[in-house]
Amino acid sequence: MSARKLILCHDCDLLNRVAELPSGASALCPRCGGLLDRRVPNSIDRTLALTLAGLVLFLVANAFPFLAMKMQGQVTDTTLASGVRALYAHDERFVGSLVLFTTIVAPLLQLLLLLSVLAPLRFGRRVPGMIPMFRLLRRVESWSMMEVFLIGILVSLVKLADMAQIVPGIAIWSFALLIPVLVAAKASLDPHLVWERIGRRA
Ligand SMILES: [Zn+2]
Structure with missing residues (x-):
């Protein structure tokens, strides 16, 4: 069961649904490649x-x-x-x-x-x-x-x-x-x- 959250891209304003990330992973915007979320170990x-x-x-x-x-x-x-x-x-x-x-x-x-x-x-x-x-x-x-x-x-x-x-x-x-x-x-x-x-x- 993975909780999803809404994150607005800082670079292009696209609203993304992002799943809970594992440690060390990062999520990128599908439109511009900007960093949406990152889990630092x-x-x-x-x-x-x-x-x-x-x-x-x-x-x-x-x-x-x-x-x-x-x-x-x-x-x-x-x-x-x-x-x-x-x-x-x-x-x-x-x-x-x-x-x-x-x-x-x-x-x-x-x-x-x-x-x-x-x-x-x-x-x-x-x-x-x-x-x-x-x-x-x-x-x-x-x-x-x-x-x-x-x-x-x-x-x-x-x-x-x-x-x-x-x-x-x-x-x-x-x-x-x-x-x-x-x-x-x-x-x-x-x-x-x-x-x-x-x-x-x-
Ligand atoms: Zn973007």
Whole structure:
């Protein structure tokens, strides 16, 4: 007995009846070949593991020095937060807020929302607020732009390399690692499955 559901193609708007898919399978639109539905194997476990790894990396990236600059015998340590504070101190409030939101607030919110939605589902439970949390997650994801920030840092490092000696801190490695971990978490998340589990009566 296979339950069928209606899925609208994102590419050509064709309404399709799709049967329950086995793990690892995907359904394509018969008209345009667009992806309708996909079952990622062990989606919840995998995404949850990546989320926990991401939270550890996030903590390290924020707790330890990002870079140390040695110039004329003086050593200056910077962290992610001190960079944002420096922008505010130089009256760059807009840029400071943007950096704060896209590199600290959005990734942290993304990780916490993933954890709050997936951890209960992993144990077959539903908690109040799951639906708005999962909706918010889908919006926050697009605001997490750590890779843009990292490219900016690398460009300025190349420019500063002649003036000062730059020592990369442990945080910059965690930050660089956090980017692929978040991408992998997003790729292994199966939104259809999450909606289905949220909707199912416990
Ligand atoms: Zn289509």
